[in-house]
Amino acid sequence: MSENSPQSQSRKTVRDFLEMKSRGEPITVLTCYDVLFARLLAEEGVDMILVGDSLGQVALGYDSTLPVTLEEMLHHTRAVRRGAPDTFTVVDLPFLSYQVSNEDALRNAGRALKETGAHAVKLEGGRKESCDRVRTLVRAGIPVMGHLGFEPQSVNALGGFRVQGRSEEEAERMKRQSLALEEAGCFSVVLELVPGTLAGEISRVLRIPTIGIGAGVECDGQVLVLPDVLGLNPDFSPRFLKKYGRLAEAARAGIRGYVKDVKARQYPGDEHTFGEEG
Numbered sequence: 026m027s028e029n030s031p032q033s034q035s036r037k038t039v040r041d042f043l044e045m046k047s048r049g050e051p052i053t054v055l056t057c058y059d060v061l062f063a064r065l066l067a068e069e070g071v072d073m074i075l076v077g078d079s080l081g082q083v084a085l086g087y088d089s090t091l092p093v094t095l096e097e098m099l100h101h102t103r104a105v106r107r108g109a110p111d112t113f114t115v116v117d118l119p120f121l122s123y124q125v126s127n128e129d130a131l132r133n134a135g136r137a138l139k140e141t142g143a144h145a146v147k148l149e150g151g152r153k154e155s156c157d158r159v160r161t162l163v164r165a166g167i168p169v170m171g172h173l174g175f176e177p178q179s180v181n182a183l184g185g186f187r188v189q190g191r192s193e194e195e196a197e198r199m200k201r202q203s204l205a206l207e208e209a210g211c212f213s214v215v216l217e218l219v220p221g222t223l224a225g226e227i228s229r230v231l232r233i234p235t236i237g238i239g240a241g242v243e244c245d246g247q248v249l250v251l252p253d254v255l256g257l258n259p260d261f262s263p264r265f266l267k268k269y270g271r272l273a274e275a276a277r278a279g280i281r282g283y284v285k286d287v288k289a290r291q292y293p294g295d296e297h298t299f300g301e302e303g
């Protein structure tokens with residue numbers, strides 16, 4: 026089967042994620058925003074790529090996800106798809122691309138799939154309006170991932186980056202909303218910054234997989250923001266984050282070495298220089 030065929034044999038599907046949950050196999054998800062890292066994620070066998078609207082902070086320099094546009098999401102998702110054509114890819118619907126109406130949500134989610142080749146979209150929230158959006162998209166054949174707990178697009182309403190679901194009232198609401206998202210047709214739900222016991226409880230009750238970020242080991246899968254995992258963002262070290270690399274240091278050493286060599290005329294050497302022939 027060629028990489029351009031509609032369904033490559035290696036690409037996971039929403040059914041695979043359900044089966045992984047039922048056999049207790051953790052689902053690995055990482056965010057990605059460009060072609061080179063997408064290629065690496067695909068080669069290392071990550072189950073699912075999320076082109077998150079964390080793009081705004083980690084690649085575009087915004088101070089929240091709110092300014093991210095649909096065009097920016099589509100642009101980066103196309104790059105990711107070129108690097109990982111056989112990896113199931115979810116696109117985040119950015120702020121105000123789905124909140125206004127079901128029609129807007131359908132038009133924008135449709136564009137996300139049509140114009141990038143991604144396989145699913147993610148949207149935040151579990152109130153009635155969010156469930157209506159999910160139902161509309163699912164009816165049109167668009168798989169939807171939900172997102173509860175800390176919802177970055179509501180950072181101003183939530184009063185900052187903080188754990189959600191610590192009070193009984195918040196925990197009960199999150200349980201209700203997760204069931205409502207499942208009932209509306211979501212194929213999975215992200216739980217962000219949620220106490221581990223609550224995330225475990227929700228994961229046991231739901232049929233669809235939960236994908237945790239700062240939500241403990243009992244979620245059915247885990248997602249992290251790639252530059253954070255690789256240590257490209259040395260100033261960001263929240264409790265839930267484990268850094269699996271020191272890319273900022275490696276990159277600095279490389280840049281420093283290049284600058285030093287050029288200044289000292291040690292680069293380019295003869296081996297990097299073309300002769301008259303051959």
Ligand code: KIV
Pocket residue numbers: 056075076077078079080117215217238248249250
């Ligand atoms: O935008 C993003 O990267 C996300 C993850 C943190 C789940 O939504």
